[in-house]
Amino acid sequence: MSKSYEQIQVGDQGSFEKTITETDIYLFAGITGDLNPAHINQRASENSMFKGRIAHGMLSAGLISAVLGMELPGPGTIYLSQNLKFVAPVYIGDTIKAVAEVTEKMEKGRIKLKTTCYNQNDKIVLDGEAVVIAPKASC
Ligand SMILES: C[C@@H](O)CC(=O)SCCNC(=O)CCNC(=O)[C@H](O)C(C)(C)COP(=O)(O)OP(=O)(O)OC[C@H]1O[C@@H](n2cnc3c(N)ncnc32)[C@H](O)[C@@H]1OP(=O)(O)O
Numbered sequence: 001m002s003k004s005y006e007q008i009q010v011g012d013q014g015s016f017e018k019t020i021t022e023t024d025i026y027l028f029a030g031i032t033g034d035l036n037p038a039h040i041n042q043r044a045s046e047n048s049m050f051k052g053r054i055a056h057g058m059l060s061a062g063l064i065s066a067v068l069g070m071e072l073p074g075p076g077t078i079y080l081s082q083n084l085k086f087v088a089p090v091y092i093g094d095t096i097k098a099v100a101e102v103t104e105k106m107e108k109g110r111i112k113l114k115t116t117c118y119n120q121n122d123k124i125v126l127d128g129e130a131v132v133i134a135p136k137a138s139c
Pocket residue numbers: 034036038048049054055056057058086087088089090
């Protein structure tokens with residue numbers, strides 16, 4: 001169930017965690033057309049600075065969308081903007097936790113959130129900020 005603009009308070013947090021699989025990477029590559037060898041070519045990726053295949057940055061960013069659309073505020077949320085910094089690589093088998101924390105209640109039903117993804121070692125792999133329109137009523 002979603003939280004309405006009125007119910008949301010600064011400091012509220014939502015999260016979503018999942019393990020990134022090779023299937024996730026192939027599905028994302030197929031959906032977006034981003035077949036960068038960094039993601040789908042083991043041999044080429046072993047010669048890269050990351051020494052192996054990594055997930056698309058936008059795949060990890062998609063976990064933030066899941067938090068916003070399913071947890072906080074939840075269903076009915078409208079995504080307005082998102083900035084992102086990809087701070088560290090995500091490898092196949094990493095378990096990524098996306099966390100969104102409300103930092104400001106803005107005018108016209110807008111909510112600003114700090115958005116962060118951590119790996120299983122609590123290392124930040126992605127950080128940024130989102131602005132959404134929260135639902136007028138919880139649904
Ligand atoms: C478009 C899509 O298809 C592609 C993607 O989605 S890629 C996936 C999303 N992006 C990421 O996962 C990147 C995550 N970010 C990082 O890992 C780091 O920000 C960074 C390593 C890229 C840069 O870190 P930073 O601290 O800012 O940079 P430094 O310059 O200090 O470098 C740190 C060490 O990395 C070496 N390095 C940097 N660039 C390269 C390069 N192009 N090739 C090889 N090595 C590189 C650099 O030399 C440093 O190594 P050292 O031993 O510590 O000196």
